[in-house]
Amino acid sequence: MEKERVMKRILPAIALLAVVLTATSASAQFREDAVLLTFDAGTVIATSELTGNDVTGNGAGFTLEKVLSGGKFNIGFSLFWTWADEFAEIRTGTEDKITFTSVPFLFTGRFNFLNSRFAANIGLGIGLHSSSRKLFEGSSDEYTSTTTGMAFSLPVEAAYFLDPDLYVQFIYTPSWMDTSPLRDELAHTFALGIGFQWGADQVTSAK
Numbered sequence: 001m002e003k004e005r006v007m008k009r010i011l012p013a014i015a016l017l018a019v020v021l022t023a024t025s026a027s028a029q030f031r032e033d034a035v036l037l038t039f040d041a042g043t044v045i046a047t048s049e050l051t052g053n054d055v056t057g058n059g060a061g062f063t064l065e066k067v068l069s070g071g072k073f074n075i076g077f078s079l080f081w082t083w084a085d086e087f088a089e090i091r092t093g094t095e096d097k098i099t100f101t102s103v104p105f106l107f108t109g110r111f112n113f114l115n116s117r118f119a120a121n122i123g124l125g126i127g128l129h130s131s132s133r134k135l136f137e138g139s140s141d142e143y144t145s146t147t148t149g150m151a152f153s154l155p156v157e158a159a160y161f162l163d164p165d166l167y168v169q170f171i172y173t174p175s176w177m178d179t180s181p182l183r184d185e186l187a188h189t190f191a192l193g194i195g196f197q198w199g200a201d202q203v204t205s206a207k
Helices: 002-027
Strands: 035-048 054-068 073-091 094-115 118-135 143-153 156-163 166-177 182-198
Touching: 035 073, 035 094, 035 166, 054 094, 054 182, 073 118, 073 182, 094 143, 094 166, 118 166
Parallel strands: none
Antiparallel strands: 035 054, 035 182, 054 073, 073 094, 094 118, 118 143, 118 156, 143 166, 156 166, 166 182
């Protein structure tokens, strides 16, 4: 009898929890006409054009986007700053520090092929970058070269909504930066981010 009374109390609670979770999941997605602001930070992997060595650094930036077409597309822009160091014998008998920095500014478009509590998309970024390479830092021979050029990226993103207006994401981005001091002008970025969504109606936008 006691077990039956406990079950009678538990079952309605489980049913209520299921309804709440289902409702939350339905409204947790990219919403048409909403604005997205995402902050990302992560690791950058590239190859030095000067030495041929693999270099690993860090990156951080943000993306601001608008959601369109029933949540199928996002458009906006991103700004991401990357930096990395390597040590190599450029001058005989001396191990020198070489510092790379790059700041690509890109206009972005993404196609959301999955849009629910779990969301995923693939995108295209086109814009400009400013990159520099600093040699012999801290010495009388210190030298910095800076280049600017076109930049392209193909970001792939997976996101999870913690609630309808807050999400976390993982994003992998290969980027090509013309005239940059990197081998093949290519860098790979792996980043984690936190994003905020506002605007549009949570209920009517849920599909």
